[in-house]
Amino acid sequence: MEKILKRFLEYIAFDTQSDAETHTHPSTEKQFRLAEYLRDELLSIGLKDVKLDDRCYVYARIPATAGYENVPVLGLIAHMDTSDAASGANVKPQIIRNWDGSPIPLGTSRIRITPQPHLKGGTIITTDGTTLLGGDDKAGIAIIVTAVEKLLNSTMPHGAVSIAFTPDEEIGEGTDFFDLELFGADYAYTVDGGAAEYLETGTFNAAGAEVICRGISTHPGSAKNLMINAQKIAMEFNSMLPVYEVPEHTAGLEGFYHLTHSSGNVSQAELHYILRDHSSEILEKRKKFMLETADFLNMKYGQGTVSVALKEQYRNMAEIIEKYPFLVDIASKAIRDAGLEPTILQVRGGTDGARLSFMGLPCPNLGYGGYEAHGEREYIHVESMIKVVDIIMNITSYFTSLPDRLHKD
Ligand SMILES: [Zn+2]
Known part of the structure; x- marks a missing residue:
């Protein structure tokens, strides 16, 4: 747990708020600081194929296990920016271990939050009431990086896995300069939902x-x-x-x-x-x-x-996802096999995946173990983040039983 938590705390220390008014790409230069950090981290955990482009997109590729080159390439995507609904600068997280179920005061602010009751006993990360937390979507990034590391160190056979971290999702521009060809995935999941058991297959x-x-x-x-x-x-x-x-x-x-x-x-x-x-x-x-x-x-x-x-x-990605029911089946099984009951949702929002699905990359959305994003009340449940790492490992494994990508229609 300490590793994913440490990663998460490192990422939220970067202020990566995007800004719809600048009309530059990325919208704010400061998003590059996290992008550079992630590029270096991916290289340091053993990935060779890592690229940060001049629009602030980070791409990386884990090669397939020998003999599994024809397995469809799985994509995993998370966004680096945070919402402009609350400040993302100088985030001072509170770490509550073994949460006892009582209301949690946020710093010296007058805000108190009571996380979902089923998270009792777990590790909750909150804000100090002055900023958002940035779990949306830095928890998603911490989950993906941790899953990549786990995959690199495991003997489980798998196909190639492409990962991407995007800027400017919160201002609806996260996919404007997404290089689908470089990314090279056949199907992808964004890790940008809420609770770990969430599987979002539709959007507004x-x-x-x-x-x-x-x-x-x-x-x-x-x-x-x-x-x-x-x-x-x-x-x-x-x-x-x-x-x-x-x-x-x-x-x-x-x-x-x-x-x-x-x-x-x-x-x-x-x-x-x-x-x-x-x-x-x-x-x-x-x-x-x-x-x-x-x-x-x-x-x-x-x-x-x-x-x-x-x-x-x-547009509502359900229109596309409906044509690839196995993406929903695989993710549902992965969630169930991680010990959770999947909740399939139509999200009240959009995702990078909605645009990507219409660009030709079908892309449902997984949860990241966080709640009440875009404000001071935002919190993360660390054990849920670890569950999502397991869910991703399961998905990676189940992809090996899909028909070869060479025979894809
Ligand atoms: Zn998000």
């Missing part, structure tokens, strides 16, 4: 919407019948969206409109939304509703007052 369909409202600014003293306040139009626009279809009132397979950013003054106001739904038809309806809302306000205030720019972000 996702779109972004930028709403621009234009007003007319005048001196307020002489504004009568002249001024149109763009901010008020923006507020009106938002108030016309279904009030319960927001993240804070939805769960399961319910989609939403989420206002992520707003800014403005009298002459112009902007609203940024993300739209999400597991059903692609319902997502299309949401997009249409945004456009119709703009039409209504344009009728009321004049053409050109409100414009909506829609952008597709990612």
Whole structure:
């Protein structure tokens, strides 16, 4: 346990927060520091084929055992960046061993968390209440590196295994410069879910919407019948969206409109939304509703007052994964044989795997043993991370019974 824990603590010491506003690749230069560290670590544990490219992607390859070269190549992927929902700088983790089930105070903050009851007796890593933890997805990286090391030191026969650590997943750009050919996997799993028993085979369909409202600014003293306040139009626009279809009132397979950013003054106001739904038809309806809302306000205030720019972000990977049921069967068996009951989920979010699946690399998502990501309440269960290492070893082993990659359709 100490080795995977030590790895994890080393990775979270790097601030790797990504930033949607910089429009550079990677979005933040500091992600390179972790990438360089990982490249060096992979070389030091005995991998020869390791590459860090100039867009901050780390790729590595474990060769197949002699005689197993035709086994389909298994890919394992995790992301290096952390969410911008909370700071990822100067993370000060608390390590609670043999957790007794009582609430855990986070440092001197007023936050207390009570982890899931079934984790009682285990080792819990929390924040001190001032930052996120970065378990999403540095726990995934620690799991993959530990599995690689275990594989290199084992006599278990296996096919080739490709690994990749990507930047900028949290801003939806984790696969923009992913080199599928260099990666060379036939099928892959991201290690970026929640609990160790989770197997995520579907995601949201996702779109972004930028709403621009234009007003007319005048001196307020002489504004009568002249001024149109763009901010008020923006507020009106938002108030016309279904009030319960927001993240804070939805769960399961319910989609939403989420206002992520707003800014403005009298002459112009902007609203940024993300739209999400597991059903692609319902997502299309949401997009249409945004456009119709703009039409209504344009009728009321004049053409050109409100414009909506829609952008597709990612699609529900279930559409692809359904064609490769053995990926779900193998992972389910691997989870069960590691002593857990698999929970197959449609994630309320996206993964690098969603985009990769549509790029031609089918890629469900495994858990990493962490909970409540993207905020100060985030925590990790170390024994779960170790379970996921076992799950990956099992998957690697079961891949040897798949039909040869040369005969793949
Ligand atoms: Zn993640």
